[in-house]
Amino acid sequence: MKFPKQLFSAGRLSLASGVAGALALSQAAPRPLSVALIAGSYLSLCWASWISPWLAERRQQHSSDAAGHEERILIGYASQTGFAFSLAQKTAEHLQQAGLPSQILSLNQLTPALLQQTRRLLLIVSTTGEGDAPDNADQFCRKLLPQQLDLQHLQIGLLALGDRHYSHYCAFGHQLAHWFAHRGATPLCDLIEVDNGDEAALRHWQHYLGQLSGHTELADWSTPDYQHWTLQQRQCLNPDSQGSPVFHLRLTPPAGEDGEAGDTIGWKAGDIAEIGPQPAPGLAISGADAPPLPHREYSISSLPGDGGLELLVRQLQKDDGSLGLGSGWLTAYAEIGQTIQLRIRSNPQFHTPGAERLILIGNGTGLAGLRAHLKQRVATGQRQNWLIFGERQRSKDFFHQSDILDWQAQGWLPELDLCFSRDQAERRYVQHALRERAALLADWMEQGAAILVCGSLQGMAGEVHQTLLDVLGEDQLDQLSDQGRYLRDVY
Numbered sequence: 221m222k223f224p225k226q227l228f229s230a231g232r233l234s235l236a237s238g239v240a241g242a243l244a245l246s247q248a249a250p251r252p253l254s255v256a257l258i259a260g261s262y263l264s265l266c267w268a269s270w271i272s273p274w275l276a277e278r279r280q281q282h283s284s285d286a287a288g289h290e291e292r293i294l295i296g297y298a299s300q301t302g303f304a305f306s307l308a309q310k311t312a313e314h315l316q317q318a319g320l321p322s323q324i325l326s327l328n329q330l331t332p333a334l335l336q337q338t339r340r341l342l343l344i345v346s347t348t349g350e351g352d353a354p355d356n357a358d359q360f361c362r363k364l365l366p367q368q369l370d371l372q373h374l375q376i377g378l379l380a381l382g383d384r385h386y387s388h389y390c391a392f393g394h395q396l397a398h399w400f401a402h403r404g405a406t407p408l409c410d411l412i413e414v415d416n417g418d419e420a421a422l423r424h425w426q427h428y429l430g431q432l433s434g435h436t437e438l439a440d441w442s443t444p445d446y447q448h449w450t451l452q453q454r455q456c457l458n459p460d461s462q463g464s465p466v467f468h469l470r471l472t473p474p475a476g477e478d479g480e481a482g483d484t485i486g487w488k489a490g491d492i493a494e495i496g497p498q499p500a501p502g503l504a505i506s507g508a509d510a511p512p513l514p515h516r517e518y519s520i521s522s523l524p525g526d527g528g529l530e531l532l533v534r535q536l537q538k539d540d541g542s543l544g545l546g547s548g549w550l551t552a553y554a555e556i557g558q559t560i561q562l563r564i565r566s567n568p569q570f571h572t573p574g575a576e577r578l579i580l581i582g583n584g585t586g587l588a589g590l591r592a593h594l595k596q597r598v599a600t601g602q603r604q605n606w607l608i609f610g611e612r613q614r615s616k617d618f619f620h621q622s623d624i625l626d627w628q629a630q631g632w633l634p635e636l637d638l639c640f641s642r643d644q645a646e647r648r649y650v651q652h653a654l655r656e657r658a659a660l661l662a663d664w665m666e667q668g669a670a671i672l673v674c675g676s677l678q679g680m681a682g683e684v685h686q687t688l689l690d691v692l693g694e695d696q697l698d699q700l701s702d703q704g705r706y707l708r709d710v711y
């Protein structure tokens with residue numbers, strides 16, 4: 221990747237390809253229509269690339285003058301052909317529906333002073349050329365990137381648009397993530413890659429917007445193409461726990477054409493189930509005239525070879541006593557044998573890394589994603605696994621205890637650290653175990669280990685990241701990320 225980018229090269233390319241598309245179409249069209257097509261294509265590209273963003277910036281700047289800098293969320297975009305910009309607008313609309321003021325600016329309009337005044341920044345950026353930044357980020361790249369700003373006050377979320385066919389996939393997004401992280405900004409969510417406009421990745425972004433705004437009931441931008449699965453089994457894994465109930469669910473796939481349970485449905489360790497909740501009496505949204513409900517996301521905790529799709533779902537209860545839309549539907553209202561709307565989302569950012577040694581770190585229901593990976597390791601005969609798992613009390617909250625202890629007894633888990641925070645006077649979490657075992661961690665990393673982290677972003681993943689930074693250092697952690705040896709699925 222070259223940086224700073226060569227000005228305008230990508231802009232010319234994208235414009236050329238748009239006009240070429242219109243030219244191809246025009247060969248079959250009568251002449252006046254072909255001229256109109258070319259002109260129309262050129263004008264719409266101009267509109268998408270320059271005029272529309274400019275007008276919207278003017279409108280946004282104007283409307284946001286009244287909102288305090290501290291409170292409003294800044295949405296920074298970098299867009300070559302208009303897609304990132306349109307997503308910035310959708311993001312602003314979503315926040316507005318949730319009652320949060322926001323402001324859309326191109327990256328070139330961001331200044332150090334503005335970054336200092338901002339507390340929450342959402343970045344929506346594409347990559348163009350050969351891993352380059354779009355034109356409306358070129359000044360940002362030349363003027364701000366070389367600066368050593370202190371951005372410890374800043375929380376960021378980053379949506380990186382790209383296309384896997386290019387060798388520098390989402391390169392500009394990753395470069396920004398790296399730059400902000402090195403200046404102390406903390407993530408509101410992990411970077412989300414969007415491959416060629418992938419709608420599921422965009423729903424994942426919406427999922428975070430819902431968490432950020434506290435309004436998780438807003439309809440999806442696009443409804444998942446659900447399949448009809450069947451709820452086969454449900455069991456509470458932590459009766460009498462001090463925490464909320466956690467359920468193990470098992471679903472069977474839709475029948476295939478021959479009437480057999482769908483044997484063509486597959487997924488990999490690390491993939492996600494998107495669930496479509498249904499209105500129910502005890503949920504915040506109920507009744508026949510309920511609006512379309514947004515999807516909910518859960519890590520899949522089993523492998524296709526297990527004959528069913530398994531989930532670990534914590535039942536959420538809101539202040540008004542109603543249950544969370546997704547968790548309430550799955551754990552309290554859907555009946556055994558009932559159809560569940562489900563779609564599997566591939567999550568390549570959390571697929572099994574090809575390392576001989578694997579360190580799996582997680583808390584609570586984060587065990588789900590780690591369990592699928594451990595099953596995968598057992599299935600492929602890879603024994604060098606180290607699980608660091610945290611919950612509250614061993615007697616109540618040791619989810620999948622028999623799986624874990626069996627794996628340990630059979631030599632699939634030569635290292636196991638269990639951190640039950642409330643089993644002793646002093647609270648003990650996974651990051652504490654990791655720090656105590658710093659020497660072993662360094663040793664495993666030297667032998668080529670990869671690290672998987674799954675569970676809560678607030679608290680666990682941030683603390684684990686800081687511990688890894690302290691033990692391994694920034695350079696090694698950056699290298700591990702670049703090599704795909706430090707992967708996270710945090711929420």
Ligand SMILES: Cc1cc2nc3c(=O)[nH]c(=O)nc-3n(C[C@H](O)[C@H](O)[C@H](O)COP(=O)(O)O)c2cc1C
Pocket residue numbers: 230233234298299300301302303304305345346347348349350351352354381382383384386387388389390391416417
């Ligand atoms: C000329 C051109 C070059 C591109 N180069 C890359 C690239 O190096 N890496 C990448 O991940 N995506 C690349 N893409 C894909 C874009 O990032 C993707 O289409 C994105 O959705 C465009 O968003 P935008 O309309 O906001 O610019 C390229 C697209 C074009 C048209």
